[in-house]
Amino acid sequence: MSESPNTDQRVQMLLSEMTLEEKIAQLSAVWVYEILDGVEFSEDKARRLLRNGIGQITRIGGASNLPPEQSAKLANRIQRFLQDETRLKIPAVVHEEACSGYMARGSTLFPQAIGVGSSWNQNLTRQMAQVIRQQMRSVGAHQALAPLLDITRDARWGRMEETFGEDPYLTGQLGMAFIRGLQADDWRDGIMATGKHFAGYGFSEGGMNWAPAHISQRELHEVVLWPFEAAVKEAGLASVMPAYHELDGIPVHADVGLLRKVLRDAWGFQGTTVSDYFAISMLEEYHHLAHNRRDAACRALVAGVDVELPNRDGYWNPLLEAVQDGTISIALLDEAVARVLRQKFALGLWEKPYVNEGHVPLAFESAQNEGIALQMARESLVLLKNDGQLLPLAKSGLKLAVIGPNAHSVRNLMGDYAYPCHIEALMEMRESGNVFSQPLPDSLTLDGVIGEMPTVLDAIQATVDAGTTINYQRGCGVSDVHRQEFEVAIEAARHADVAIVVVGDKAGLTLDCTTGESRDRSDLRLPGVQEELVQKIVETHTPVVIVLITGRPVTGDWIDAVPAVVEAWLPGGQGGRAIAEVLFGDYNPGGRLPVSYPRHVGQVPIYYNHKPSGGRSHWHGDYVEERSSPRFPFGHGLSYTQFAYDKTEVHVDWNATAAEFSAIQVTVHVNNIGCMRGDEVIQIYTHSLSAATTRPVKQLQAFSRITLDPGQGATVEARIPMQRFAYYHGEKWVVDAGDVEVMIGSSSDDIHAHHQVQIPATLQWEQLTQFTARVYVTK
Numbered sequence: 001m002s003e004s005p006n007t008d009q010r011v012q013m014l015l016s017e018m019t020l021e022e023k024i025a026q027l028s029a030v031w032v033y034e035i036l037d038g039v040e041f042s043e044d045k046a047r048r049l050l051r052n053g054i055g056q057i058t059r060i061g062g063a064s065n066l067p068p069e070q071s072a073k074l075a076n077r078i079q080r081f082l083q084d085e086t087r088l089k090i091p092a093v094v095h096e097e098a099c100s101g102y103m104a105r106g107s108t109l110f111p112q113a114i115g116v117g118s119s120w121n122q123n124l125t126r127q128m129a130q131v132i133r134q135q136m137r138s139v140g141a142h143q144a145l146a147p148l149l150d151i152t153r154d155a156r157w158g159r160m161e162e163t164f165g166e167d168p169y170l171t172g173q174l175g176m177a178f179i180r181g182l183q184a185d186d187w188r189d190g191i192m193a194t195g196k197h198f199a200g201y202g203f204s205e206g207g208m209n210w211a212p213a214h215i216s217q218r219e220l221h222e223v224v225l226w227p228f229e230a231a232v233k234e235a236g237l238a239s240v241m242p243a244y245h246e247l248d249g250i251p252v253h254a255d256v257g258l259l260r261k262v263l264r265d266a267w268g269f270q271g272t273t274v275s276d277y278f279a280i281s282m283l284e285e286y287h288h289l290a291h292n293r294r295d296a297a298c299r300a301l302v303a304g305v306d307v308e309l310p311n312r313d314g315y316w317n318p319l320l321e322a323v324q325d326g327t328i329s330i331a332l333l334d335e336a337v338a339r340v341l342r343q344k345f346a347l348g349l350w351e352k353p354y355v356n357e358g359h360v361p362l363a364f365e366s367a368q369n370e371g372i373a374l375q376m377a378r379e380s381l382v383l384l385k386n387d388g389q390l391l392p393l394a395k396s397g398l399k400l401a402v403i404g405p406n407a408h409s410v411r412n413l414m415g416d417y418a419y420p421c422h423i424e425a426l427m428e429m430r431e432s433g434n435v436f437s438q439p440l441p442d443s444l445t446l447d448g449v450i451g452e453m454p455t456v457l458d459a460i461q462a463t464v465d466a467g468t469t470i471n472y473q474r475g476c477g478v479s480d481v482h483r484q485e486f487e488v489a490i491e492a493a494r495h496a497d498v499a500i501v502v503v504g505d506k507a508g509l510t511l512d513c514t515t516g517e518s519r520d521r522s523d524l525r526l527p528g529v530q531e532e533l534v535q536k537i538v539e540t541h542t543p544v545v546i547v548l549i550t551g552r553p554v555t556g557d558w559i560d561a562v563p564a565v566v567e568a569w570l571p572g573g574q575g576g577r578a579i580a581e582v583l584f585g586d587y588n589p590g591g592r593l594p595v596s597y598p599r600h601v602g603q604v605p606i607y608y609n610h611k612p613s614g615g616r617s618h619w620h621g622d623y624v625e626e627r628s629s630p631r632f633p634f635g636h637g638l639s640y641t642q643f644a645y646d647k648t649e650v651h652v653d654w655n656a657t658a659a660e661f662s663a664i665q666v667t668v669h670v671n672n673i674g675c676m677r678g679d680e681v682i683q684i685y686t687h688s689l690s691a692a693t694t695r696p697v698k699q700l701q702a703f704s705r706i707t708l709d710p711g712q713g714a715t716v717e718a719r720i721p722m723q724r725f726a727y728y729h730g731e732k733w734v735v736d737a738g739d740v741e742v743m744i745g746s747s748s749d750d751i752h753a754h755h756q757v758q759i760p761a762t763l764q765w766e767q768l769t770q771f772t773a774r775v776y777v778t779k
Contacts, residue, residue: 011341014088015334021052022088023337024320027301028312029056029095032063032074038443039066041077046085053082053090055340056274058310061104061139062096062422065445068106068139068364072357075140079353090341091349093192095274095309098144098182099162099417100572101373102135105449108369109573112415112507112551113148115380117164117594118569118637120681120705122177128376129181131369133191138363140355142347143192143239143274147178149227150197150243153605155598156207158519161415161507161551161570163202165594166607166634169700169724172227172771176235183238188348194274195231197243199258200224207604209518210244210286218693220247221728229267230771238271238343242305244279244286251287253279259304266767272339274307275300280314294318298328306336370574377571377578379679379705382591383638387563390543392585392640393498396465401496402472403489403537404503405480405530406549408457410450412478413549415570416507416516420449425509453573456502456547459580471496478506478514479528486533494540500583501537503530504549507570515551524555524601534558547579553597559631567593588640590679590705592747597632600625608634608748609696635683635700635747641674641710643746650742650755659722659763666718668744668753672708681705682716684773685743685751688725690736695727698748702773714779721770722763735763 015023035045057078061071075094083089097103101110110116110128119125136144148162149171164171175195184190200220204211215224231237242252242259252258253275263269283289283296290296297314308315322328344350383391393400406412414421426444454462457472464470475489476482493499503526505515513519514527525531538544538561545564548554549571559565566589568579581587596606602623608630616628647669654662666684685698702718725740726733737759745751 007342007345010345011338014341015338017088018337019052020320020323023333024315025052026055026090026337026340027306028054028308028315029058029310030054031058031311032060034311035078039064041074046081050081050086053086053088054092055307056143056309057092057094059096060094060141061102062419063426065105065423065443065449068104068360069357071104071139072355072360076354076357079140083353091344091353093143093344093347094141095143095145096136096141097417097422098132098136098146099148100415101418102132102141103417103419103422104139105419106364106451107135107419108373109414109418109453110373111377111380111572111575112161112570113164114161114551114594115569115571116376117170117174118382118591119376119379120170120592120703121379122173124372124376124379125174125177126181127372129178131372133182133184134363136191137189138355138360141191142349143194144182145194145196145241147175147193147195148197149175149195149231150202151224151227152202153607154202154207155524155552155595155604156521156601157202157204158209158516158521158551159202160595161515162417166596167594167609167700168223168226170594170703172230175227175231179231179235179237183236187346188352190347192238192343192347194239194241195228195237196241197276198228198240198252198263199243200247201243201245204245208520212246215247218728225262229768232263232267232269233769234771240269240271240273241276242273242279244276244282246287251283251289253305254283254289254299254303256303264304272306272343273304275305275309277310280305280308294322298322301328301332301336306339373572374574374578377574378581378587380569380571380591381578381582381589382567382593383582383589384565384567384597384632384636385559385563386638390564391545391583393545393583395463395584396467398468398497399495400460400464400468400470401492401499401542402457402460402470402502403475403493403499404501405474405476405478406456406504407502408455408472408474410453410455412504412506413453413571413573413575414507415551415572416509416513420446421508421516423449428510451573454576456576456579459576460500460583463580463584463586475533476529478530479512481528483529483532486536489533490536490540493537493542496542498545499537499542500545500547501534502547502549503534504554505551507551522601524553524598526554526556531556531558538562545583553595555598555600555631585640588676588678590637590639590681592635592637592681593632594634596630596634597636599627599631602626603628603630606630609699611694612697613694615697633747633749635681636749637681637747639678639680641672641676641678643680643708644671644673645669645744645752646671648744648753648755650757652757652759653719654760659761660765662722664720664740664742664757666702666720666742666744667715669713669715670706670708671713672710675710677707677709679705679707680746683745683747684718684720685745685748686725687741687743688736689738690727691738692729692734692736693727698743702775704775704777706777712779714777717776719774721773722759723765723768723770724773725759726765726768733765733768735759737762
C-alpha cells in the first residue's frame with residue numbers, strides 16, 4: 001500500500017495523542033445495526049459505542065435492508081459523528097462482503113467464485129472486481145472481505161463454491177486479478193482486498209467446516225500458502241484474514257509461526273490482519289485453548305491479529321486490562337494500531353471521509369455492470385458432455401419440456417454470499433438463535449431484496465421463436481422427499497422433443513440450503529429426490545439436457561445416461577440468460593473445470609496434481625466398485641467448435657551468468673477448424689524430476705483463454721520463470737538440474753503435445769519472487 005512520505009510522521013503524532021481506550025477502539029468494530037434505531041442513526045447508541053472512536057463499521061449495506069443511496073447517506077452520517085463527536089476525529093473503515101459482488105441490496109450479482117474459476121480469465125475477473133470497487137466506494141465502503149485464496153480438493157466442503165478451485169496457480173492468478181481490480185492504482189479510489197482464509201481452511205477433516213487440517217510443511221508452502229504469497233508479493237494484498245481452524249494443534253488466530261514468522265517476517269507483509277468473525281472468542285469457546293476472553297485477546301494480538309471483527313469483544317475491556325497490567329506491552333499494541341492508522345491515511349479518509357450521495361446511481365445503474373456480469377456468467381459455463389452434438393438446440397419447431405427445481409428460481413442462481421442469502425441467514429438466526437449468540441435487528445426483511453432477474457425458464461422463453469412450445473413443470477423442490485409433482489413432469493418430458501432439466505443446489509447458510517458455509521455434505525448426489533426425477537425422465541427416452549446449478553460437483557450414474565450436461569455452478573443475476581444463450585447457440589461455451597469432478601464421494605479428496613504414487617489403488621488401479629479416475633478431469637470443457645494444435649515448441653532460455661532469470665519458453669499455435677466462433681483455453685503443464693523429493697505428475701504452469709473465429713489461428717507464447725519449478729526444501733526453494741516434461745493441452749487429461757527439456761544446473765532461493773508465467777497471444 002503506497003503512502004505519502006509523511007504518513008509515518010502523521011501516524012506517530014496521532015499515536016502520541018491517543019489514550020489506551022482510543023487505541024484499542026481502533027482495533028475493534030461495531031455492527032451497523034448496533035448504532036441504529038430501526039433504520040435510523042442513533043446519536044445515543046453512537047455516543048455509547050463510538051465515544052473513543054472506532055476502527056471499523058461492519059456491513060452498512062450487508063447487514064441492513066438499505067438501498068445504495070441510503071447506505072451512502074448512513075455512511076456519511078457515521079463519519080460525521082466521528083468527526084464532530086470524538087476527540088481525535090479518526091474516520092472509520094467500513095467493511096463489506098464481496099465474494100460474488102458487493103453483498104448489499106441493489107448491487108450487481110456476479111457468478112459465485114467457483115464459476116469465476118471456470119472462466120480461466122484474469123482480465124474479466126479484474127473487470128468484475130472493478131465494478132465491485134466502484135459500487136463499494138460510492139456508498140462509503142473501504143474494505144472487501146474477499147477474495148478466497150483457499151485451495152480445496154474436497155467437494156463435501158460447503159465452501160468449495162466460494163473458491164477458485166483446487167489448483168494453486170489458477171487460484172493465484174485469478175486471485176491477483178481480483179485484488180488488482182479492487183485495490184486500483186490509486187488508494188484514494190481503491191478498496192482494500194482481504195485474502196482469506198489464511199491458511200489451509202479448505203483441507204478440513206471430513207470436508208467439515210472449521211475442522212482441523214492436516215498438512216505437511218512442504219504441501220503447506222507449495223500448495224496452500226502459494227496463492228497468498230503471490231498475492232502479498234506480486235499484487236500488494238492489503239489485508240489478510242486468518243481462518244477458523246487449527247493446524248497441528250494451534251488455531252490459526254493464535255499461530256505466531258504463520259501470522260508473524262511466515263506472513264510478516266518471511267514475506268514482508270505490511271498490511272493489516274483482521275479476524276474472521278468471532279474467531280478471537282472462539283479461542284476460548286470453540287478451541288478451548290484460551291482460559292478466558294482476556295487470554296484469547298492476548299494470544300490473538302501476540303500472534304499478529306490486528307483487528308477484531310465483526311464487533312468488539314476481546315479487543316475491548318479484556319485487552320485494555322491486559323495492557324494496563326503489563327501483560328501486553330504498549331509497543332505491541334502501538335504496532336497494530338499504527339498499521340490500522342497507516343491504511344486509513346493511505347485510503348485518504350482524513351481528506352475525504354464522505355461520499356457524494358448524488359453519484360451513487362452512476363455506480364449501480366450502469367448497463368456496463370450487467371454486461372460484465374453476463375459475460376462472466378457466459379464464460380463460467382462448462383459443457384461437460386454433448387454426445388451426438390445434441391446442443392445447441394434449434395430455436396424453432398421444437399416441443400420443449402423445461403423441468404426441475406432450479407428452472408424457474410431466481411433465488412437459486414445465487415451463491416451463499418449473495419445479499420438475499422445472508423438476509424435469510426440473519427433472519428433465521430434472529431428467530432432460532434445461532435452459534436455466535438449475536439443479537440440481531442428486528443428490521444431485517446426479505447421483502448423486495450431480490451431484484452428483477454430472469455430465471456432459466458424466463459430466458460428460454462425470451463430466446464426461442466414463436467414456433468417452439470414450452471411445457472414447464474417443477475417436478476420437485478431442491479430438498480424434497482415427496483414425489484407428488486413427478487407424474488406431470490415425466491409426462492411433460494414424454495411428449496417433448498427435448499427435456500431441459502435444471503437441477504442442483506440452493507446455496508446459503510440456512511438449514512434448508514444444500515451448499516454454502518456450514519452446509520457440508522457426506523453425499524455428492526443431487527439433493528432430495530432430484531436424482532430419481534432425472535432417472536425417471538431418462539426412462540422416457542426423450543433426449544435430455546441437464547443444466548446443473550450447483551456449488552460443488554455432483555455424482556450419479558445418470559450422468560452417463562444423458563447426452564448433454566452443462567455445469568452452470570451458481571451463475572448469478574445474469575445466469576439464466578447466459579444458460580439460454582448456450583443452450584440455443586447464441587454463445588459457444590468455453591469454460592473449463594477448476595476442480596476434478598469425482599465419480600463418487602468415496603474418491604474425495606481428488607485432484608489432478610497428485611504424486612506419482614497417487615491417483616490410483618495399487619496394484620489393480622481402480623476401486624472395487626468404481627474407477628479411480630475423475631469423471632471429468634481438471635481443466636475439462638467442451639465447445640461447439642473444434643481446435644487444432646500444431647507447431648508447438650519448447651526450449652530452455654538459460655542465462656548462465658544470472659540463472660535466476662532463466663525460463664522455459666513455450667510456443668503453441670492453435671487454429672479454430674470448426675464452423676463457429678469459440679474460446680479455447682490453452683493449458684501448459686509440467687512434470688519435474690527431483691533428486692530430493694517426489695513431484696506432482698502434473699502442475700499447471702501457464703494458461704491462456706483465447707477467442708477465435710472459424711478458420712482463425714493464434715500463437716500463444718509463455719515464458720515460465722525457473723522459480724515456478726521450485727519445491728520447498730528445508731526452508732529453501734530448490735530447482736534441481738534434470739529433465740522436465742512439458743505437456744500442452746486443453747485439459748489436464750487431454751494433452752496434444754509432449755516435450756522434454758533439461759535444466760542444466762541446480763538453483764535455490766531463500767524466497768520466491770516470481771509467481772507468474774508471462775503469456776503473449778498473437779493472431
